[in-house]
Amino acid sequence: MEKVFESHCHYHLFDSTVKMDESLLKKEFPITGTKKVCFLSIPQQFSYDGKKKFDPIHNLRGIYLKKAFAPNAYALAGLVLPETQLSQEEITEEYLNQVKKYYEMGFDGMKMLEGYPTFIKYAGISLDSPIYDKFYKFCETNNFPIIMHIANPDENWDIKTASKEAIAQGRVYDNTFPTKEEITNQMFNVLKKFPNLTLTLAHMGFFSNHYSNAIKFMSYPNTRLDVTPGGEQLINMSRHWDLWSTFFETYQDRILYGSDYYPFEEGKYWLVAVNRRPSFLREFFETDSEHLYLNETFKGVKIKKSILHKIYWKNPLNLYKKPHKINNNLVLKEIEKIKDNIEEKYLVDINEILKLFN
Numbered sequence: 001m002e003k004v005f006e007s008h009c010h011y012h013l014f015d016s017t018v019k020m021d022e023s024l025l026k027k028e029f030p031i032t033g034t035k036k037v038c039f040l041s042i043p044q045q046f047s048y049d050g051k052k053k054f055d056p057i058h059n060l061r062g063i064y065l066k067k068a069f070a071p072n073a074y075a076l077a078g079l080v081l082p083e084t085q086l087s088q089e090e091i092t093e094e095y096l097n098q099v100k101k102y103y104e105m106g107f108d109g110m111k112m113l114e115g116y117p118t119f120i121k122y123a124g125i126s127l128d129s130p131i132y133d134k135f136y137k138f139c140e141t142n143n144f145p146i147i148m149h150i151a152n153p154d155e156n157w158d159i160k161t162a163s164k165e166a167i168a169q170g171r172v173y174d175n176t177f178p179t180k181e182e183i184t185n186q187m188f189n190v191l192k193k194f195p196n197l198t199l200t201l202a203h204m205g206f207f208s209n210h211y212s213n214a215i216k217f218m219s220y221p222n223t224r225l226d227v228t229p230g231g232e233q234l235i236n237m238s239r240h241w242d243l244w245s246t247f248f249e250t251y252q253d254r255i256l257y258g259s260d261y262y263p264f265e266e267g268k269y270w271l272v273a274v275n276r277r278p279s280f281l282r283e284f285f286e287t288d289s290e291h292l293y294l295n296e297t298f299k300g301v302k303i304k305k306s307i308l309h310k311i312y313w314k315n316p317l318n319l320y321k322k323p324h325k326i327n328n329n330l331v332l333k334e335i336e337k338i339k340d341n342i343e344e345k346y347l348v349d350i351n352e353i354l355k356l357f358n
């Protein structure tokens with residue numbers, strides 16, 4: 001099995017402790033051929049109706065996993081939306097201070113879910129808001145990579161075409177949400193302001209029906225796309241593969257493997273869950289036969305071995321290079337800062353993290 005650098009791995013998606021995440025992933029990575037991994041933090045998320053889910057130690061869980069899987073792991077931090085009412089200037093400074101802190105702590109970049117339709121609507125901050133300007137500037141100047149999620153698949157804006165899954169999970173957007181085009185344009189405005197930003201879009205940018213946007217995005221020098229499944233971009237692309245094969249050929253050095261992975265709870269369907277997305281990607285890229293993915297039939301596109309190796313391994317490695325050195329003291333200082341006013345349910349994990357860093 002060709003080894004992969006999993007550039008898009010989540011954690012703590014069920015009520016797992018850091019220890020559970022660690023031991024599950026240690027069992028799962030050998031099955032999926034994962035030899036290096038980048039952990040992505042998502043401190044907060046908004047549901048369709050505006051409920052905020054916040055995990056005050058999500059970034060710390062990420063740096064824990066990075067250390068637990070060293071030297072083969074990387075971690076991207078997520079900005080924490082201030083709880084209190086701050087002025088625009090204050091949030092701008094707050095975000096700058098946060099990114100500096102994570103940079104010094106030893107994170108390898110930032111994950112932004114801030115381009116998600118619910119986030120833009122409920123946090124009320126567009127991706128190109130001046131609130132992020134100092135943050136982007138810092139990332140651009142320090143060559144600090146960002147992975148950004150923008151919008152979602154096209155069909156999620158239309159109840160008639162949305163998948164059953166999307167409807168059930170409340171990912172269909174009416175006109176109270178920003179449109180897909182608006183969000184994409186916000187992202188392009190960011191690049192207009194910060195053209196040298198090291199920016200990766202997850203899920204191929206959800207560009208499968210927007211070839212010219214994909215080309216425009218890649219016209220910037222430090223942009224990349226990851227192939228994480230979602231909606232399903234790759235299958236759409238395979239239906240116009242004459243077009244997209246040229247794209248993969250042209251940008252073969254800037255397309256990254258990622259499966260939107262996360263540890264799965266052990267049980268009857270554990271192995272099925274573990275393999276679902278990684279196997280889909282392998283079937284898609286490595287074979288030219290027919291397969292099934294989430295009730296959809298597709299034919300693999302069997303790309304050249306040399307390109308496959310770049311996507312699976314070389315490109316993520318070229319982006320992240322050597323993992324940034326973790327500053328234990330700063331991690332401990334951060335725990336010290338939040339420890340006393342945190343809910344009790346986090347203490348088990350806080351103690352595990354302390355144990356690893358002390």
Ligand SMILES: [Zn+2]
Nearest residue numbers: 008010202260
């Ligand atoms: Zn993801």
